[in-house]
Amino acid sequence: MRYSKQREAILRVVNASNVHPTAEMVYREVKKEIPNISLGTVYRNLNALADASQIKRISIPKDVDHFDHRHVEHYHFCCTKCHQLYDLPGSTIHQLIHRLEQEESVRITDYEVLFYGICQKCQKGKEENYGIKRK
Secondary structure, three states: OOOOHHHHHHHHHHHHOOOOOEHHHHHHHHHHHOOOOOHHHHHHHHHHHHHOOOOEEEOOOOOOOEEEOOOOOEEEEEEOOOOOEEEEEOHHHHHHHHHHHHHHOOOOOOOOOEEEEOOHHHHHHHHHHOOOOOO
16 A cells, blocks of 8 residues: 555544544544545545555444444444444453354354444433433
8 A cells, every 4th residue: 555645644533533433524634634635535545544454444334434443352332322333342252253163163254243222321311311310
């Protein structure tokens, strides 16, 4: 992959993010540094970086792609209320994969896991609306 100033800025924004940014979010940040960059350039570079395994693309059905810089094994949880993405540790899934490989006599080389549900913040907000306190 050839070096470009735009790609370097895009990668820097994704790496500095503490959320899982969308292309639009990355575009808004990079535009502060490179005012004439186009959204198309951001999309092309994010896809190139994901294809080169420098970042991870998180595809969410019926939503836009998000991007992640973390290379440590982990999984994602998508809140169906606020649509935020959260990182989850991966230790339990490793045990399941090992068991599947043994039981099914297969070798799993890649997989994607995306959990859906309601995050703690949204659960708490709902409980407060009904006067329920969680212990």
